Amino acid sequence: MTLPVLKNDRFLRALNRESVDMTPVWMMRQAGRYLPEYRASRKNAGSFMDLCRNAEFACEVTLQPLERYPLDAAILFSDILTIPDAMGMGLYFEAGEGPRFERPVRTAKDIEALPIPGAEDELGYVMNAVSTIRKALNGRVPLIGFAGSPWTLATYMVEGGSSRDFRLLKELMYKQPEVVHLLLDKLAESVTSYLNAQIKHGAQAIQIFDSWGGALSWPAYREFSLQYMQKIIDGLIRENEGRKVPVILFTKGGGLWLEDMAATGCDALGLDWTISMENARQRVGDKVALQGNMDPAVLYGSPESIRKEVKRILDDFGPHNGHVFNLGHGITPFVDPEHARVFIEAVHEFSAR
Numbered sequence: 001m002t003l004p005v006l007k008n009d010r011f012l013r014a015l016n017r018e019s020v021d022m023t024p025v026w027m028m029r030q031a032g033r034y035l036p037e038y039r040a041s042r043k044n045a046g047s048f049m050d051l052c053r054n055a056e057f058a059c060e061v062t063l064q065p066l067e068r069y070p071l072d073a074a075i076l077f078s079d080i081l082t083i084p085d086a087m088g089m090g091l092y093f094e095a096g097e098g099p100r101f102e103r104p105v106r107t108a109k110d111i112e113a114l115p116i117p118g119a120e121d122e123l124g125y126v127m128n129a130v131s132t133i134r135k136a137l138n139g140r141v142p143l144i145g146f147a148g149s150p151w152t153l154a155t156y157m158v159e160g161g162s163s164r165d166f167r168l169l170k171e172l173m174y175k176q177p178e179v180v181h182l183l184l185d186k187l188a189e190s191v192t193s194y195l196n197a198q199i200k201h202g203a204q205a206i207q208i209f210d211s212w213g214g215a216l217s218w219p220a221y222r223e224f225s226l227q228y229m230q231k232i233i234d235g236l237i238r239e240n241e242g243r244k245v246p247v248i249l250f251t252k253g254g255g256l257w258l259e260d261m262a263a264t265g266c267d268a269l270g271l272d273w274t275i276s277m278e279n280a281r282q283r284v285g286d287k288v289a290l291q292g293n294m295d296p297a298v299l300y301g302s303p304e305s306i307r308k309e310v311k312r313i314l315d316d317f318g319p320h321n322g323h324v325f326n327l328g329h330g331i332t333p334f335v336d337p338e339h340a341r342v343f344i345e346a347v348h349e350f351s352a353r
């Protein structure tokens with residue numbers, strides 16, 4: 001089967017630090033609860049995991065933000081917790097409380113018993129979604145595949161759900177580091193095969209979400225998060241369909257560690273809003289592209305204040321190649337969809353060469 005040519009490739013070009021006609025933009029969590037059409041699809045599907053497990057529904061919600069806005073990339077609709085779910089941990093969502101696991105893992109015995117899930121078997125529904133979305137996109141924009149970092153997945157698996165302080169995982173890390181390494185090793189292997197399967201099914205770029213790596217000390221970040229993301233990057237398929245498959249590494253709160261993140265061989269770093277784009281570019285801009293970095297809370301402001309902040313960030317990055325505009329973390333359910341439009345259109349308007 002011959003694939004349609006990519007009509008808009010400025011996202012992939014920017015990740016390769018090539019010239020673009022305007023700065024590409026997408027939003028983390030762009031398909032989600034701030035969109036009324038998403039809430040309707042979720043109701044039709046029955047639950048969040050039903051949306052993920054059904055390729056037609058996953059495709060429908062992936063495309064919803066692209067129907068509304070001139071976004072430059074689509075991101076697979078799924079979740080980072082599909083892997084621990086496929087390991088048999090019993091993922092469920094309590095209304096308004098986020099993800100939970102029926103059987104958290106807290107001992108060496110628990111962790112030894114965890115299987116490495118088959119990317120084409122237990123996780124085959126995700127690959128189905130990737131193929132279905134890629135086909136429906138028909139070359140409109142590139143499709144991003146993703147996974148959580150081993151450290152970030154481990155926080156949910158040990159704590160049993162979301163956490164503020166990661167007390168149980170950190171306690172285990174300082175008392176029995178070898179047990180945590182056993183878990184992270186299994187996760188790195190699972191994530192690598194999962195991401196490679198996404199690439200084979202049509203993902204054209206990959207983002208690794210290390211949402212909670214920033215909660216670690218500098219040495220602990222290297223030992224318990226970065227090391228395992230490095231392993232994943234070393235094992236990923238880097239070229240497919242005759243084109244490079246860029247890898248974006250996003251550690252929220254990782255601004256102090258950019259040099260080491262860039263040394264992993266990734267193609268781009270995702271930045272949160274705590275760092276200046278200019279500073280980040282001077283430190284690592286000859287090695288990797290940069291993605292970011294507007295505070296999602298700016299979208300609560302007025303259209304004028306949103307436009308002003310977009311302009312500031314573009315100026316902060318300056319007239320160089322290698323910028324993908326994004327929020328510094330996911331868009332929240334409370335954002336007015338019209339404000340997301342103002343944001344996306346302002347990026348294109350102010351950056352048009």
Ligand code: 1CP
Binds near residue numbers: 029211
């Ligand atoms: O409808 C609902 O109530 C479910 C809300 C929801 C959604 C829309 C969850 C549960 N996951 C998702 C989709 C999702 N999750 C995507 C889809 C693609 C897109 O971006 O449009 C992606 C990339 C994720 C990734 C994800 N899930 C992360 C990493 C990114 C981040 O925000 O830091 C994390 C930490 C999760 C766990 C998770 N799943 C769902 C929620 C509400 C959470 C976060 C819980 C927490 O804050 O601890």
